[in-house]
Amino acid sequence: MNFASFIAGRISFKSKRTFSKLIVRIAIAGITLGLGVMILSLAIIRGFKNEIREKVRGFDGDIKVIKYDLNGSYENTPFIKADTFVKQVKRSKAITHVMPFATKPGIIKAHNEIEGVVLKGVDNTYRWDFLKANMVAGTVINFADTAESKRQIMISQTTANRLKLKLGDALMMYFVQQPLRRRPFKVVGIFDTSVEEIDKTYVIGDISLIKRLNNWNADEIGGYELRVADFDQLDQAAKVVDNSLPPRLKYTTVFENFPLIFEWLPLLDVNARVMLVLMLIVAVINMISALLIMILERTAMIGILKAMGASNWNIQKVFLYNASYLIGLGLIFGNLFGLGLSWIQFKTHVFKLDATSYYMTFVPIQTNWMDVVLLNIGTMVICLVVLIIPSMLVSKISPVKAIQYK
Secondary structure, X not given: OOHHHHHHHHHHHOOOOOOOHHHHHHHHHHHHXXXXXXXXXXXXXXXXXXXXXXXXXXXXXXXEEEEOOOOOOOOOOOEEOOHHHHHHHHXXXXXXXXXXXXXXXXXXXXXXXXXXXXXXXXXXXXXXXXXXXXXXXXXXOOOOOHHHHOOEEEEEHHHHHHHOOOOOOEEEEEEOOOOOEXXXXXXXXXXXXXXXXXXXXXXXXXXXXXXXXXXXXXOEEOEEXXXXXXXXXXXXXXXXXXXXXOOOEEEEEHHHHOHHHHHHOOHHHHHHHHHHHHHHHHHHHHHHHHHHHHHHHOHHHHHHHHHOOOOHHHHHHHHHHHHHHHHHHHHHHHHHHHHHHHHHHHHHOOXXXXXXXXXXXXXXXXXOHHHHXXXXXXXXXXXXXXXXXXXXXXXXXXXHHHHHHO
16 A cells, blocks of 8 residues: 555544644635636636627627628618528538528607617518527517518517517607608517617518618518527638628628627636636645645654655655645535536526626526536646645654654
């Protein structure tokens, strides 16, 4: 049996500690808290980034194809449906869905209140997954009755609050053009994405209404929204679109359409790194304190072992093994704390957020098991490597004085 491991096991599990007892408990608590906070931090940041990304791409698509011109307004320049392009990109596994759309700015008037919005027109091929998941009341537009669908509109909770509208209410929307057009609508659905840039700006309607208002032909649209199979492979999917793109059309990705949001998200990684470093420092300092006190507490034992011929390194390994037992115990409790709290939040959403500041109403959680494994291994390795230096205190202890000290 390994000498250092045997001695470390005896003093760790079968001996009674005296004045080091409290320090050891503090060290274990420090590692527990540090690992738990690190697991929670990474899970929250991953969840937050994923939730924001899914909200933005869920509403606006991953790739948007529009006409190549200098039009920078919300009102699209029309082009004839590119059926060949649609067939080509659909054959690619990178693209899962292609949906025509058109947008047109307007002004909603209701209850003596007015609000400027952008009407986003879609048709029966539109994927409603995202909006259905974020519905507050009502349902999506029903395209079964083409005459009725032109009078249906979906608005955000933000717009509903500002205009004092509720489900089933009638409203009038004005479109500034020559001549001025106005159309009555009925609110059939209210959604809440919690993304201010979306909720303040857009309402959802029938694309055929926009075509009629703009005097477009039946085969003209404002653009295509494309969904990719794997968002992490967005650049490769964009290349597929670019290679199939007809002349006079261009594409933009969701990164270009919402630059401020996607430039802000990477800054969260900086917060995560700072948190990881601080928690590791706390854990290391606690373990160094505990190790030094355990060495001082076992001064007499160190002297006896040296007198019996044990080398400094073998005695150091005794305390490093002892420290590894304590670190392992802290890691077990830390995993229970971090993963347990993550699971509770994932299931119950007990911790809430201000949607106006954070784009969501609860703290999102996305646990990555590779993160958990690497955090455990990293914490163990870093603590043990750092503890090698204070364990060298063993070499300074004289056997004669240590035994007399006893």
